[in-house]
Amino acid sequence: MSLVLYDSARRAKVPFEPLKPDAVGLYVCGPTVYDFAHIGNARPVIVFDILVRLLRRRYAHVTYVRNITDVDDKINAAAAQGGTSIAEVTARTTKAFHDDMAALGALPPDVEPRATEHIAHMIAMIQTLIGAGHAYVAEGHVLFEIATKPDYGHLSGRSLDEMIAGARVEVAPYKRAPGDFVLWKPSSPDIPGWDSPWGRGRPGWHIECSAMSLTHLGATFDIHGGGRDLIFPHHENECAQSECANGAPFARYWVHNGFLTVDGEKMSKSLGNFRTVRDVLASHAGEAIRLAMIATHYRQPLDWTDEGAVRAKGALDRWYRVLADNPADGDDLPAAVAAALDDDLNTPEAIAAMHQLASAGDAAGLRAAGRVLGLLEQAPEAWFRGETGDGPGAAEIERLIEARRDARKAKDFAGADRIRADLLAVGVILEDGPKGTTWRRA
Numbered sequence: 094m095s096l097v098l099y100d101s102a103r104r105a106k107v108p109f110e111p112l113k114p115d116a117v118g119l120y121v122c123g124p125t126v127y128d129f130a131h132i133g134n135a136r137p138v139i140v141f142d143i144l145v146r147l148l149r150r151r152y153a154h155v156t157y158v159r160n161i162t163d164v165d166d167k168i169n170a171a172a173a174q175g176g177t178s179i180a181e182v183t184a185r186t187t188k189a190f191h192d193d194m195a196a197l198g199a200l201p202p203d204v205e206p207r208a209t210e211h212i213a214h215m216i217a218m219i220q221t222l223i224g225a226g227h228a229y230v231a232e233g234h235v236l237f238e239i240a241t242k243p244d245y246g247h248l249s250g251r252s253l254d255e256m257i258a259g260a261r262v263e264v265a266p267y268k269r270a271p272g273d274f275v276l277w278k279p280s281s282p283d284i285p286g287w288d289s290p291w292g293r294g295r296p297g298w299h300i301e302c303s304a305m306s307l308t309h310l311g312a313t314f315d316i317h318g319g320g321r322d323l324i325f326p327h328h329e330n331e332c333a334q335s336e337c338a339n340g341a342p343f344a345r346y347w348v349h350n351g352f353l354t355v356d357g358e359k360m361s362k363s364l365g366n367f368r369t370v371r372d373v374l375a376s377h378a379g380e381a382i383r384l385a386m387i388a389t390h391y392r393q394p395l396d397w398t399d400e401g402a403v404r405a406k407g408a409l410d411r412w413y414r415v416l417a418d419n420p421a422d423g424d425d426l427p428a429a430v431a432a433a434l435d436d437d438l439n440t441p442e443a444i445a446a447m448h449q450l451a452s453a454g455d456a457a458g459l460r461a462a463g464r465v466l467g468l469l470e471q472a473p474e475a476w477f478r479g480e481t482g483d484g485p486g487a488a489e490i491e492r493l494i495e496a497r498r499d500a501r502k503a504k505d506f507a508g509a510d511r512i513r514a515d516l517l518a519v520g521v522i523l524e525d526g527p528k529g530t531t532w533r534r535a
Contacts, residue, residue, distance in 0.1 A: 094435045096151070098316075099392060101324060101347040102248050106437050111315050112345060116154035118314035119145065120306045120344070122323055123205070125162040126186040127171040129369040129508075130193050132397055133320075133353040133360060139383055139467070140350045140391040140438070141318050142199040146465045147434055150426065158309045159202040160302060161187060163209050164295055169284050175503050179285060185499050192492055193370040196379040198467040206305040208296070212287045214304040215296045218338045219276045227337040231267035233279035233292050239272045242333045248347060249325040274330050276300045299330040306331075307339065317344035321351055350391045356398055368397070371496060374489060375515035381406040383467060387440040408448070409468070409476070412459055415451045417473035423457030430462040440466065490521055494530050497523075 096109040111117045121141045124134060138159075145157045163183040172179045191201070219235050222228035227241045239245045246252065264271065275297035280286030286293040306314065312335070319328065328347065335343045355366040373382055376399065384405035389395045427450060433442035443466065450458040463469030493512055500508040513523050516532070524531050 094432055096147070096435050097437055098346055098348055099437050101349050104250065107346075109315075109346065111152065112313065115152055116156070117148050117152050117316070118156050118310040119148070119158065119316045119318065120302070120310055120314060121157070121159045121202075121317075122302060122319040122327070123159040123161050123202075124186075124190050125165045125167060126183045126190060127165065127167040128186060129371055130190050131360065132355070132368045132370055132373055135194070135197055135370050135382075136353050136386055136391075136395060137318065137320050137350050138194050138199050139197060139386055141348075142467055143387065143434075143440065143465065144316075144318070144348070144438060145200065146467065147438070150465065156204065156310065157202045158204045158206065158306065160305050161205060161207045162298070162301060163187070163207050164285055164301075165298070166284075175505065177503055181503070185503065189371070189496060189499070192496075193374065196374055196489065196492070197370070197383050198379060198470065200467075204309050206309060208301040208305070209285075211301070211304050211308060212296065214308050215300050216277075216287075216289050218300060218304050218307070218334070220290065221338045222276065222334060225337060227334070228276055229269065230291055231269075233294065234265075234267060234275055235277040235291055236268060236273040237276055237330070237334050237337075238269055239274070239333065240270060242337055245272075245333050246329065248329045248332055251325065274299060274326065276334070299327055300334060302327075303331050303335040303338070307335065312339035312341040312343075314344060316346045316348055318348045319350075321349045324349060351394045353395045353397055355396070357396055371493065371512070372515060373397075373402070375493060375512070376519055377402040378406060378409075379489075380409060380468060380471075384409060384444070387466065388444060390441055391438055408444075412447065412451050412463075412469060413473045413476045415454060415459060416456050416469065417477070419454060419456035421457040421460075423461045424464075425457075426461050426465060427455070427458040430458075430465070434465060490516065490532055494523065494532065498530070 097106050098109050099106045119141070121137060124130060141157075141159075145155060148155045168179055168182055172182045175182065219228060222237065223230065223235065228235055228237050277289060277291055277294050277296055277300075279292055279294045284295070286295055306317070317328065317331075332343045354360065355368055358364055358366060360367050381402045382405070385397075385401040386395065388401065388405065427446060429446035429449065430443045433439040433446060436442070443462065447459060447462050450462065459469060493516060497509045497512040500506070500512065516523060522533050524533070
Protein backbone atom coordinates (compact mmCIF):
# COMPACT_ATOMS: atom_id res chain seq x y z
CA MET A 94 0.00 0.00 0.00
CA SER A 95 1.28 3.47 -0.85
CA LEU A 96 1.44 6.29 1.66
CA VAL A 97 -1.64 8.53 1.61
CA LEU A 98 -1.60 12.00 3.20
CA TYR A 99 -4.27 14.63 3.69
CA ASP A 100 -3.20 17.64 1.65
CA SER A 101 -4.59 20.85 3.13
CA ALA A 102 -4.44 22.63 -0.23
CA ARG A 103 -6.46 19.96 -2.04
CA ARG A 104 -8.62 19.30 1.06
CA ALA A 105 -8.45 15.55 0.46
CA LYS A 106 -6.37 12.48 1.15
CA VAL A 107 -4.08 11.85 -1.81
CA PRO A 108 -1.30 9.35 -2.58
CA PHE A 109 2.14 10.70 -1.76
CA GLU A 110 4.53 10.76 -4.71
CA PRO A 111 7.83 12.57 -4.12
CA LEU A 112 9.36 14.91 -6.65
CA LYS A 113 12.34 12.55 -6.98
CA PRO A 114 11.86 8.77 -6.82
CA ASP A 115 14.40 8.11 -4.06
CA ALA A 116 14.44 11.39 -2.12
CA VAL A 117 12.02 13.45 -0.03
CA GLY A 118 12.34 17.04 1.14
CA LEU A 119 10.31 18.09 4.19
CA TYR A 120 10.09 21.55 5.80
CA VAL A 121 8.36 22.12 9.13
CA CYS A 122 7.98 25.48 10.85
CA GLY A 123 9.94 25.40 14.10
CA PRO A 124 9.83 27.41 17.31
CA THR A 125 10.25 31.10 17.98
CA VAL A 126 12.76 30.88 20.82
CA TYR A 127 11.62 33.41 23.40
CA ASP A 128 10.36 31.09 26.19
CA PHE A 129 10.00 27.44 27.16
CA ALA A 130 8.00 25.35 24.68
CA HIS A 131 4.42 24.65 25.75
CA ILE A 132 2.68 21.32 25.31
CA GLY A 133 0.99 22.52 22.11
CA ASN A 134 4.41 23.19 20.55
CA ALA A 135 5.28 19.54 21.11
CA ARG A 136 2.45 18.18 18.98
CA PRO A 137 3.83 19.08 15.51
CA VAL A 138 7.31 17.97 16.57
CA ILE A 139 5.99 14.50 17.46
CA VAL A 140 3.69 14.25 14.42
CA PHE A 141 6.39 15.10 11.90
CA ASP A 142 8.96 13.00 13.72
CA ILE A 143 6.72 9.99 13.04
CA LEU A 144 6.22 11.03 9.41
CA VAL A 145 10.00 11.33 8.93
CA ARG A 146 10.59 7.91 10.51
CA LEU A 147 7.99 6.41 8.18
CA LEU A 148 9.44 8.11 5.11
CA ARG A 149 12.93 6.86 5.95
CA ARG A 150 11.66 3.29 5.74
CA ARG A 151 10.64 3.91 2.12
CA TYR A 152 13.14 6.36 0.66
CA ALA A 153 16.92 6.36 0.61
CA HIS A 154 17.27 10.09 1.16
CA VAL A 155 15.00 12.14 3.42
CA THR A 156 15.97 15.73 4.25
CA TYR A 157 14.06 17.04 7.25
CA VAL A 158 14.39 20.81 7.74
CA ARG A 159 12.95 22.52 10.82
CA ASN A 160 13.88 26.13 11.39
CA ILE A 161 14.60 28.24 14.46
CA THR A 162 13.10 31.74 14.45
CA ASP A 163 15.63 33.74 16.48
CA VAL A 164 14.61 37.26 15.44
CA ASP A 165 11.19 38.35 16.61
CA ASP A 166 9.53 41.09 18.65
CA LYS A 167 8.61 38.53 21.34
CA ILE A 168 12.32 37.74 21.77
CA ASN A 169 13.12 41.44 22.05
CA ALA A 170 10.42 41.83 24.73
CA ALA A 171 11.63 38.78 26.68
CA ALA A 172 15.19 40.12 26.73
CA ALA A 173 14.04 43.54 27.90
CA GLN A 174 11.81 42.07 30.59
CA GLY A 175 14.56 39.77 31.90
CA GLY A 176 17.27 42.40 31.76
CA THR A 177 19.44 40.17 29.59
CA SER A 178 20.70 40.09 26.02
CA ILE A 179 18.79 38.77 23.05
CA ALA A 180 21.61 36.30 22.39
CA GLU A 181 21.28 34.92 25.91
CA VAL A 182 17.50 34.52 25.54
CA THR A 183 17.75 32.67 22.23
CA ALA A 184 20.65 30.46 23.37
CA ARG A 185 18.90 29.46 26.59
CA THR A 186 15.49 28.81 25.06
CA THR A 187 16.89 26.97 22.03
CA LYS A 188 18.78 24.59 24.32
CA ALA A 189 15.65 24.11 26.42
CA PHE A 190 13.64 23.31 23.29
CA HIS A 191 16.18 20.73 22.16
CA ASP A 192 16.28 19.12 25.60
CA ASP A 193 12.48 19.01 25.90
CA MET A 194 11.93 17.51 22.46
CA ALA A 195 14.66 14.91 23.03
CA ALA A 196 12.91 13.94 26.27
CA LEU A 197 9.79 13.26 24.15
CA GLY A 198 11.76 10.94 21.88
CA ALA A 199 11.93 13.29 18.88
CA LEU A 200 14.87 12.91 16.54
CA PRO A 201 16.71 16.12 15.58
CA PRO A 202 16.07 17.47 12.08
CA ASP A 203 18.70 16.97 9.40
CA VAL A 204 19.00 20.72 8.98
CA GLU A 205 18.04 23.35 11.56
CA PRO A 206 18.52 26.76 9.95
CA ARG A 207 18.32 29.92 12.02
CA ALA A 208 16.65 33.03 10.68
CA THR A 209 19.56 35.29 11.66
CA GLU A 210 21.90 33.19 9.52
CA HIS A 211 19.79 33.79 6.40
CA ILE A 212 19.26 37.55 6.37
CA ALA A 213 21.20 37.92 3.09
CA HIS A 214 18.98 35.24 1.50
CA MET A 215 15.87 37.12 2.64
CA ILE A 216 17.12 40.44 1.30
CA ALA A 217 17.88 38.82 -2.06
CA MET A 218 14.39 37.30 -2.25
CA ILE A 219 12.78 40.64 -1.38
CA GLN A 220 14.79 42.36 -4.10
CA THR A 221 13.56 39.75 -6.59
CA LEU A 222 9.95 40.37 -5.55
CA ILE A 223 10.35 44.15 -5.93
CA GLY A 224 11.97 43.72 -9.36
CA ALA A 225 9.13 41.46 -10.51
CA GLY A 226 6.47 43.95 -9.41
CA HIS A 227 5.14 41.85 -6.52
CA ALA A 228 6.43 44.07 -3.70
CA TYR A 229 6.82 47.78 -3.03
CA VAL A 230 8.73 50.08 -0.70
CA ALA A 231 6.82 52.44 1.57
CA GLU A 232 8.12 54.48 4.51
CA GLY A 233 11.04 52.18 5.24
CA HIS A 234 8.89 49.06 4.89
CA VAL A 235 8.75 46.58 2.04
CA LEU A 236 5.36 44.97 1.49
CA PHE A 237 4.09 42.13 -0.68
CA GLU A 238 1.17 43.22 -2.85
CA ILE A 239 -1.35 40.40 -2.72
CA ALA A 240 -3.28 41.75 -5.73
CA THR A 241 -0.36 40.61 -7.91
CA LYS A 242 -1.00 36.94 -6.99
CA PRO A 243 -4.39 36.06 -8.56
CA ASP A 244 -4.75 32.78 -6.65
CA TYR A 245 -3.85 34.26 -3.28
CA GLY A 246 -6.00 32.43 -0.72
CA HIS A 247 -6.01 29.03 -2.45
CA LEU A 248 -4.32 27.29 0.50
CA SER A 249 -6.74 28.48 3.17
CA GLY A 250 -9.70 28.32 0.79
CA ARG A 251 -11.05 31.67 1.94
CA SER A 252 -11.92 34.83 0.08
CA LEU A 253 -9.86 37.96 0.63
CA ASP A 254 -12.61 39.54 2.73
CA GLU A 255 -12.79 36.42 4.93
CA MET A 256 -9.03 36.35 5.36
CA ILE A 257 -8.84 39.99 6.35
CA ALA A 258 -11.76 39.62 8.75
CA GLY A 259 -10.26 36.50 10.33
CA ALA A 260 -6.75 37.85 10.81
CA ARG A 261 -5.26 40.67 12.79
CA VAL A 262 -4.42 42.77 9.76
CA GLU A 263 -2.28 45.76 10.56
CA VAL A 264 -3.93 48.94 9.32
CA ALA A 265 -1.22 51.27 8.04
CA PRO A 266 -1.43 54.30 5.75
CA TYR A 267 1.57 53.14 3.71
CA LYS A 268 -0.21 49.96 2.55
CA ARG A 269 -1.80 49.85 -0.90
CA ALA A 270 -4.33 47.29 0.38
CA PRO A 271 -5.18 46.08 3.91
CA GLY A 272 -4.05 42.51 3.16
CA ASP A 273 -0.58 43.45 1.92
CA PHE A 274 1.97 42.01 4.33
CA VAL A 275 5.40 43.05 5.54
CA LEU A 276 8.57 41.61 4.07
CA TRP A 277 10.95 44.07 5.73
CA LYS A 278 10.47 46.65 8.47
CA PRO A 279 12.68 49.33 10.03
CA SER A 280 14.47 48.74 13.34
CA SER A 281 15.01 51.30 16.05
CA PRO A 282 18.53 51.57 17.53
CA ASP A 283 17.64 49.46 20.59
CA ILE A 284 16.51 46.33 18.72
CA PRO A 285 18.25 44.02 16.23
CA GLY A 286 18.64 45.29 12.69
CA TRP A 287 20.60 44.66 9.52
CA ASP A 288 21.68 46.98 6.74
CA SER A 289 19.57 46.66 3.61
CA PRO A 290 18.77 48.65 0.45
CA TRP A 291 15.75 50.03 2.38
CA GLY A 292 17.64 51.07 5.50
CA ARG A 293 18.50 49.33 8.75
CA GLY A 294 15.75 46.88 9.61
CA ARG A 295 14.68 43.29 10.13
CA PRO A 296 12.65 40.75 8.18
CA GLY A 297 8.95 40.06 8.49
CA TRP A 298 8.08 36.62 9.84
CA HIS A 299 6.79 35.10 6.60
CA ILE A 300 9.85 35.78 4.46
CA GLU A 301 12.08 33.87 6.87
CA CYS A 302 10.71 30.42 6.06
CA SER A 303 10.56 31.14 2.32
CA ALA A 304 14.26 32.01 2.26
CA MET A 305 15.32 29.09 4.46
CA SER A 306 13.29 26.48 2.57
CA LEU A 307 14.66 27.76 -0.75
CA THR A 308 18.22 27.60 0.56
CA HIS A 309 18.00 24.06 1.91
CA LEU A 310 15.36 22.32 -0.23
CA GLY A 311 15.06 24.35 -3.44
CA ALA A 312 12.20 26.26 -5.03
CA THR A 313 9.89 23.23 -5.10
CA PHE A 314 9.94 20.53 -2.43
CA ASP A 315 7.70 17.73 -1.27
CA ILE A 316 6.05 18.43 2.08
CA HIS A 317 5.49 21.57 4.14
CA GLY A 318 4.21 20.96 7.65
CA GLY A 319 3.04 22.77 10.76
CA GLY A 320 0.07 23.42 12.97
CA ARG A 321 -3.37 24.35 11.61
CA ASP A 322 -2.98 27.80 13.12
CA LEU A 323 -0.23 28.52 10.56
CA ILE A 324 -2.35 27.98 7.44
CA PHE A 325 -3.35 31.63 7.43
CA PRO A 326 -1.61 33.96 7.30
CA HIS A 327 1.83 32.36 7.63
CA HIS A 328 1.69 29.52 5.12
CA GLU A 329 -0.59 31.40 2.74
CA ASN A 330 1.93 34.24 2.64
CA GLU A 331 4.92 31.92 2.39
CA CYS A 332 3.39 30.23 -0.61
CA ALA A 333 2.52 33.50 -2.36
CA GLN A 334 5.91 35.16 -1.99
CA SER A 335 7.87 31.98 -2.75
CA GLU A 336 6.01 31.22 -5.98
CA CYS A 337 6.25 34.84 -7.13
CA ALA A 338 9.97 35.06 -6.33
CA ASN A 339 10.99 31.66 -7.66
CA GLY A 340 8.63 31.30 -10.62
CA ALA A 341 7.89 27.71 -9.59
CA PRO A 342 5.38 25.80 -7.47
CA PHE A 343 6.19 25.82 -3.75
CA ALA A 344 5.29 22.83 -1.53
CA ARG A 345 3.66 19.87 -3.31
CA TYR A 346 1.85 18.67 -0.16
CA TRP A 347 0.68 20.67 2.85
CA VAL A 348 0.27 18.71 6.09
CA HIS A 349 -1.18 20.36 9.21
CA ASN A 350 -1.87 19.02 12.69
CA GLY A 351 -4.95 20.01 14.70
CA PHE A 352 -5.26 22.29 17.70
CA LEU A 353 -4.55 21.33 21.31
CA THR A 354 -6.61 22.16 24.39
CA VAL A 355 -5.94 21.41 28.05
CA ASP A 356 -8.67 19.81 30.14
CA GLY A 357 -11.26 20.82 27.56
CA GLU A 358 -10.31 24.50 27.32
CA LYS A 359 -8.00 26.58 25.19
CA MET A 360 -4.62 26.81 26.88
CA SER A 361 -4.19 30.19 28.53
CA LYS A 362 -2.16 31.61 31.38
CA SER A 363 -5.23 33.52 32.54
CA LEU A 364 -7.14 30.24 32.90
CA GLY A 365 -4.30 28.65 34.84
CA ASN A 366 -4.03 25.72 32.41
CA PHE A 367 -0.92 26.84 30.54
CA ARG A 368 1.45 23.85 30.54
CA THR A 369 5.02 23.92 29.33
CA VAL A 370 6.64 20.69 28.21
CA ARG A 371 8.88 21.01 31.27
CA ASP A 372 5.86 21.22 33.54
CA VAL A 373 4.46 18.01 32.11
CA LEU A 374 7.81 16.19 32.09
CA ALA A 375 8.07 16.83 35.82
CA SER A 376 5.04 14.60 36.34
CA HIS A 377 5.08 12.13 33.46
CA ALA A 378 7.64 10.12 31.50
CA GLY A 379 8.45 11.55 28.10
CA GLU A 380 7.46 8.30 26.41
CA ALA A 381 4.06 8.34 28.13
CA ILE A 382 3.51 11.94 27.02
CA ARG A 383 4.35 10.98 23.45
CA LEU A 384 1.97 8.02 23.45
CA ALA A 385 -0.82 10.12 24.98
CA MET A 386 -0.39 12.73 22.24
CA ILE A 387 -0.56 10.26 19.34
CA ALA A 388 -3.58 8.42 20.76
CA THR A 389 -5.60 11.08 18.89
CA HIS A 390 -5.27 11.35 15.10
CA TYR A 391 -2.95 14.23 14.22
CA ARG A 392 -5.60 16.16 12.25
CA GLN A 393 -8.17 16.01 15.05
CA PRO A 394 -8.28 18.38 18.03
CA LEU A 395 -6.29 16.97 20.95
CA ASP A 396 -7.39 17.55 24.53
CA TRP A 397 -4.42 17.10 26.84
CA THR A 398 -5.18 15.64 30.27
CA ASP A 399 -2.95 14.13 32.92
CA GLU A 400 -5.29 11.14 32.98
CA GLY A 401 -4.41 10.46 29.35
CA ALA A 402 -0.71 10.33 30.22
CA VAL A 403 -1.43 7.94 33.09
CA ARG A 404 -3.35 5.63 30.74
CA ALA A 405 -0.48 5.81 28.26
CA LYS A 406 1.97 4.75 30.96
CA GLY A 407 -0.21 1.75 31.72
CA ALA A 408 -0.10 0.72 28.06
CA LEU A 409 3.66 1.13 27.96
CA ASP A 410 4.01 -0.97 31.13
CA ARG A 411 2.11 -3.77 29.40
CA TRP A 412 4.15 -3.56 26.21
CA TYR A 413 7.47 -3.43 28.08
CA ARG A 414 6.45 -6.55 30.03
CA VAL A 415 6.05 -8.36 26.71
CA LEU A 416 9.52 -7.20 25.69
CA ALA A 417 10.95 -8.27 29.04
CA ASP A 418 9.52 -11.77 28.61
CA ASN A 419 10.79 -12.06 25.04
CA PRO A 420 13.90 -10.06 24.02
CA ALA A 421 13.36 -10.81 20.31
CA ASP A 422 14.00 -7.89 17.98
CA GLY A 423 12.75 -7.25 14.47
CA ASP A 424 12.77 -4.76 11.60
CA ASP A 425 9.71 -5.90 9.68
CA LEU A 426 6.84 -3.51 10.38
CA PRO A 427 3.70 -5.54 11.14
CA ALA A 428 1.16 -5.31 8.32
CA ALA A 429 -1.62 -3.83 10.48
CA VAL A 430 0.66 -1.08 11.80
CA ALA A 431 2.00 -0.32 8.33
CA ALA A 432 -1.52 -0.11 6.88
CA ALA A 433 -2.63 2.27 9.64
CA LEU A 434 0.33 4.62 9.24
CA ASP A 435 0.12 4.57 5.45
CA ASP A 436 -3.46 5.82 5.84
CA ASP A 437 -2.61 9.44 6.68
CA LEU A 438 -0.61 8.56 9.82
CA ASN A 439 -3.53 6.88 11.60
CA THR A 440 -1.70 6.48 14.91
CA PRO A 441 -4.82 5.46 16.91
CA GLU A 442 -5.23 2.45 14.60
CA ALA A 443 -1.52 1.72 14.85
CA ILE A 444 -1.76 1.76 18.65
CA ALA A 445 -4.73 -0.61 18.52
CA ALA A 446 -2.63 -2.93 16.38
CA MET A 447 0.17 -2.77 18.96
CA HIS A 448 -2.24 -3.90 21.66
CA GLN A 449 -3.03 -6.90 19.46
CA LEU A 450 0.68 -7.60 19.05
CA ALA A 451 1.11 -7.46 22.83
CA SER A 452 -1.78 -9.91 23.32
CA ALA A 453 -0.07 -12.29 20.91
CA GLY A 454 3.27 -11.88 22.66
CA ASP A 455 4.85 -10.57 19.44
CA ALA A 456 7.85 -8.74 20.87
CA ALA A 457 9.58 -8.39 17.49
CA GLY A 458 6.50 -6.75 16.00
CA LEU A 459 6.21 -4.40 18.97
CA ARG A 460 9.83 -3.34 18.63
CA ALA A 461 9.46 -2.67 14.90
CA ALA A 462 6.27 -0.68 15.42
CA GLY A 463 7.87 1.22 18.27
CA ARG A 464 10.75 2.35 16.07
CA VAL A 465 8.38 4.12 13.69
CA LEU A 466 6.26 5.62 16.48
CA GLY A 467 9.28 6.60 18.59
CA LEU A 468 8.30 4.24 21.42
CA LEU A 469 9.79 1.21 23.20
CA GLU A 470 13.32 2.33 22.39
CA GLN A 471 14.86 1.51 25.77
CA ALA A 472 15.57 -1.66 27.65
CA PRO A 473 12.60 -2.98 29.68
CA GLU A 474 14.70 -3.08 32.86
CA ALA A 475 15.44 0.64 32.50
CA TRP A 476 11.72 1.36 32.19
CA PHE A 477 10.75 -0.72 35.19
CA ARG A 478 13.50 0.43 37.54
CA GLY A 479 12.02 3.90 37.33
CA GLU A 480 14.37 5.62 34.90
CA THR A 481 11.27 6.73 33.00
CA GLY A 482 8.56 5.02 35.00
CA ASP A 483 7.06 6.33 38.24
CA GLY A 484 8.31 9.89 38.36
CA PRO A 485 11.32 11.36 36.56
CA GLY A 486 14.55 9.40 36.29
CA ALA A 487 18.02 10.61 37.20
CA ALA A 488 18.77 12.09 33.77
CA GLU A 489 15.48 13.96 33.75
CA ILE A 490 16.04 15.28 37.27
CA GLU A 491 19.49 16.57 36.32
CA ARG A 492 17.99 18.25 33.24
CA LEU A 493 15.41 20.00 35.37
CA ILE A 494 18.07 21.09 37.87
CA GLU A 495 19.99 22.65 34.99
CA ALA A 496 16.81 24.36 33.78
CA ARG A 497 16.27 25.73 37.30
CA ARG A 498 19.86 26.99 37.37
CA ASP A 499 19.34 28.75 34.03
CA ALA A 500 16.10 30.29 35.30
CA ARG A 501 17.84 31.66 38.38
CA LYS A 502 20.64 33.12 36.26
CA ALA A 503 17.98 34.84 34.18
CA LYS A 504 16.36 36.15 37.40
CA ASP A 505 13.28 34.08 36.63
CA PHE A 506 12.86 33.16 40.26
CA ALA A 507 9.20 32.23 39.85
CA GLY A 508 10.18 29.73 37.18
CA ALA A 509 12.96 28.31 39.34
CA ASP A 510 10.57 27.93 42.28
CA ARG A 511 8.05 26.21 40.02
CA ILE A 512 10.62 23.60 38.97
CA ARG A 513 11.50 22.91 42.63
CA ALA A 514 7.81 22.60 43.51
CA ASP A 515 7.10 20.31 40.54
CA LEU A 516 9.93 17.98 41.54
CA LEU A 517 8.80 17.98 45.15
CA ALA A 518 5.31 17.02 43.98
CA VAL A 519 6.74 13.81 42.47
CA GLY A 520 8.90 13.01 45.49
CA VAL A 521 12.21 14.64 44.54
CA ILE A 522 13.79 17.02 47.08
CA LEU A 523 16.36 19.59 45.93
CA GLU A 524 19.05 20.78 48.32
CA ASP A 525 21.15 23.85 47.48
CA GLY A 526 24.65 24.00 48.92
CA PRO A 527 28.09 25.58 48.36
CA LYS A 528 28.94 23.00 45.71
CA GLY A 529 25.67 23.35 43.84
CA THR A 530 22.31 21.59 43.90
CA THR A 531 21.91 17.95 44.90
CA TRP A 532 18.75 15.88 45.03
CA ARG A 533 17.25 12.93 46.81
CA ARG A 534 13.96 11.09 46.71
CA ALA A 535 11.56 11.65 49.59
